Amino acid sequence: MKKPAVHFPTVATIAHEGPGSANPLAFRHYNPAEVIDGRTMKEHLRFSIAYWHAFRGTGSDPFGPGTICRPWESGKDPVSVAKVRMDAAFEFFQKIQAPFWCFHDRDIAPEGRTLAESNKNLDQIVAHAKTLQKATGVKLLWGTANLFSNPRYMCGASTNPDAHVFAYAAAQVKKALEVTQELGGENYVFWGGREGYETLLNTNLKREQEHLAAFMHLAVNYARSIGFKGQFLIEPKPKEPTKHQYDFDVASGVAFLRTFGLEKHFKFNIETNHATLAGHTFEHEIEVAAAQGMLGSIDANTGDLLLGWDTDQFNTNVKELTLAMVSILRAGGLGSGGFNFDAKLRRPSIDPEDLFHAHIGGMDAYALAFKLARRILAEGKFEQFVADRYASFDTGFGRDIETGKATFKSLEKLVLTKLGEPTPRSGKQEYLENLLNTYLHG
Ligand code: XUL
Ligand code: CO
Numbered sequence: 001m002k003k004p005a006v007h008f009p010t011v012a013t014i015a016h017e018g019p020g021s022a023n024p025l026a027f028r029h030y031n032p033a034e035v036i037d038g039r040t041m042k043e044h045l046r047f048s049i050a051y052w053h054a055f056r057g058t059g060s061d062p063f064g065p066g067t068i069c070r071p072w073e074s075g076k077d078p079v080s081v082a083k084v085r086m087d088a089a090f091e092f093f094q095k096i097q098a099p100f101w102c103f104h105d106r107d108i109a110p111e112g113r114t115l116a117e118s119n120k121n122l123d124q125i126v127a128h129a130k131t132l133q134k135a136t137g138v139k140l141l142w143g144t145a146n147l148f149s150n151p152r153y154m155c156g157a158s159t160n161p162d163a164h165v166f167a168y169a170a171a172q173v174k175k176a177l178e179v180t181q182e183l184g185g186e187n188y189v190f191w192g193g194r195e196g197y198e199t200l201l202n203t204n205l206k207r208e209q210e211h212l213a214a215f216m217h218l219a220v221n222y223a224r225s226i227g228f229k230g231q232f233l234i235e236p237k238p239k240e241p242t243k244h245q246y247d248f249d250v251a252s253g254v255a256f257l258r259t260f261g262l263e264k265h266f267k268f269n270i271e272t273n274h275a276t277l278a279g280h281t282f283e284h285e286i287e288v289a290a291a292q293g294m295l296g297s298i299d300a301n302t303g304d305l306l307l308g309w310d311t312d313q314f315n316t317n318v319k320e321l322t323l324a325m326v327s328i329l330r331a332g333g334l335g336s337g338g339f340n341f342d343a344k345l346r347r348p349s350i351d352p353e354d355l356f357h358a359h360i361g362g363m364d365a366y367a368l369a370f371k372l373a374r375r376i377l378a379e380g381k382f383e384q385f386v387a388d389r390y391a392s393f394d395t396g397f398g399r400d401i402e403t404g405k406a407t408f409k410s411l412e413k414l415v416l417t418k419l420g421e422p423t424p425r426s427g428k429q430e431y432l433e434n435l436l437n438t439y440l441h442g
Contacts, residue, residue, distance in 0.1 A: 007072055007088035011356055013095045025356060030367035032097045036374070045370060046338030047363055048100035048141040050299075052107045053312065053344035054355060055089045061347060068350045078110035079121055083128050090132040096359050100141035102189075102340050105176045106149065115168070119175050126179045133183060141187060141338045142233065142269075142297070143180030145173045148193030148241065158215030159195045159208035159246070166211060173219055181228045186336045187297060188223065189269050190216065191235040196242035209246055213260035220265045231336045233269040233296045236285075238278040240310050249278040250288040257294075267296030271342055272320075273303035273310050283323045290331035297337025298328070300362060314343045314362040318372070319440055321365055325373035326382075339366055372439050381435060385428070 016031035017023055032042035058066025072088050075081040086108065093101055105118075109125040112118040133139060147157035147169050155161060157169035180188050195212055197203040220232060234257070236247040247253045250268050257263040268289040275285040289295040302315035315321060328334060341362050345354050376382060392398040397414055400406040 005084075005087065007091050008095060008352055008356075011095055011353060014097060014356065014360060025353070025360070027097075027360060027367070028364050029371065030097075030360075030363040041367060041370070042097065042099055044333075045363075045366060046100060046141065046334065047098045047366070048102050048338045048340035049089070049093055049096070049098050049359070050340055050342045051089060051101060051103040053342065054092065054359075055085055056107050057344045059345065059347040059350065064347075067347050068345065070352070079124055082109055082121075082125050086125065086128055086132060090136050090138060092355065093138045094136050096356060096363070098138070098359070098363075100139050100186075100338050100340070102140070102142050102144075102342075104144050104146040105172070105179065106146040111150065115171055118172075122175065122179060126182055129183055140180065140183045140185040141340055142189045142230075143176055143183065143185045144189040144191065145169075145176035147172065153194050156194045156196070156208065157192075158212050159192075161202075161204075166215065170215065170218060173215075174222055177219065177223045177228060178226060180230070181223070181226055185228075185230055187231045187233050187269075188219075188228070189233045189235055189297075190219075190247075191237065191269075192245055192247050193237075193241055195247070196239070196245035198243050209256065210260075212246060213256070213262060216262055216266075217260075220262070231296055232266045233337070234266050235269040235271060235274070235299065236278070237271065237274040237310070240277065249275070249280060250285045250294075254288070254292055254294065263292075263294070267294045267337070269297045269299055269337070269340075270295070271299035271301060272315060272324075273301050273312060274299070276303050276305065277308070277310060281323075282320060283327045286324055286327040286331070290327060295328065295331050295334065295337075297334055298324075298339050299342035300339045300366065301341065301343035312342060312344045313346075314341065314358045316361045316365045318365050318368050319436075321369035322372045322376070322436075322440065325366075325369045326376055329370075329373050329377055376436075376439055382432065385432065389425075389427075 011025060015026055017026035017028065019028045021028055030041060030045070032040060034041045036044060057068065059068040060066040070088070072084045073081060075084070089101070105122055108129065109118070109121040112121055147153050152165055152168060153160070156165070158166055160166055177188060192212065197205070197208070234247055234253050236249050236253045237245055238248045239245055246256065250270065253268060257266050270282070270285045270289060272282045275282045286295060300315060301312045302317060302320070304311045304313065341359060343358065343362060345358055349358070393402050397406060397411070
């Protein structure tokens with residue numbers, strides 16, 4: 001029998017060697033087999049590889065073409081190339097010890113001349129993916145449809161002024177839901193890359209938002225009709241590619257979902273770089289979603305705060321990730337979600353090993369943050385500080401305010417007859433920042 005081709009011959013499975021290791025192709029903090037509270041780190045962290053960046057990214061930017069040439073990309077028949085590419089991808093998923101992957105329909109199979117041809121291509125590749133998933137144990141975290149690259153979607157997919165485009169997008173998402181279901185996807189993501197506008201001069205904002213909501217209802221109804229039990233996720237982003245996107249941030253997403261009766265069906269997929277583009281910290285977006293019980297999954301990356309666009313870099317900022325992890329763990333974790341590396345190599349990072357270095361860095365930073373956050377929560381110093389800060393609402397008139405018993409009149413009487421002027425209390429931000437540093441740096 002012919003031995004299967006090895007696509008990353010210079011790299012073996014990445015092993016955990018501990019913080020003392022000087023091996024750049026080893027994990028120092030992510031130990032997939034380490035059991036914490038009865039679950040392995042692999043199960044806790046549910047890392048996922050983003051197919052579009054890791055296996056379709058070429059390093060191209062608006063000023064120049066791709067720089068990254070992978071050996072498996074040559075060949076005349078695009079479906080055969082797609083199969084070999086997928087073999088390489090699953091070899092990578094295994095070597096990097098990621099239990100999940102994510103894709104857009106058009107990442108994995110070439111788009112045909114007609115929808116029927118595209119669907120046929122997709123079916124062939126999905127059959128191949130199913131075999132590879134079975135052989136490797138790697139599972140699908142989420143699937144989605146690319147409703148933003150093809151010129152037909154230039155003015156939006158479900159928010160396009162042309163109903164014909166809405167119909168086409170519906171047909172495409174129908175198929176994407178079917179293949180996500182076929183591959184056991186645990187979630188389905190909507191990121192509205194072109195669901196927004198460039199100028200209000202040509203846009204009926206109200207109608208577009210109604211169409212977006214109608215589309216999501218149709219998707220949920222169809223998914224349930226085929227037995228899809230996964231979680232629906234909205235991934236907010238304020239802008240890019242459009243000037244304004246309707247799912248601007250988590251708060252506007254919550255308002256949208258509640259306005260249109262979709263809140264029961266959706267949670268949020270929060271991406272770090274999207275949060276910062278919206279003018280928020282990563283943990284702000286997590287807290288807003290968690291406050292609504294709608295924290296679903298994470299697209300793990302970072303931007304460059306000196307640049308105003310979505311640079312999708314691997315996040316090695318342990319401080320930022322520790323704060324995010326504290327919020328995630330306090331909210332009870334991600335459930336069926338995970339940490340999907342929606343991050344890409346820099347244009348000059350052209351070696352196959354760079355794909356490993358990038359993911360090792362991201363996974364290690366998250367694993368370290370996970371451990372630090374667990375310690376922070378176990379010791380409870382910040383929790384205690386915050387609880388004390390709000391303690392006046394636990395009893396007496398504070399409790400009456402929270403339970404709706406107090407009125408403006410009763411509070412006025414209290415202040416005039418008993419309470420008088422409040423005594424200011426320090427917020428102690430600097431003390432808390434120093435306390436955080438003791439966890440990060442000793
Ligand atoms: C784009 C982005 C997408 C979504 C999936 O900024 O994050 O890749 O994650 O469509
Ligand atoms: Co994303």
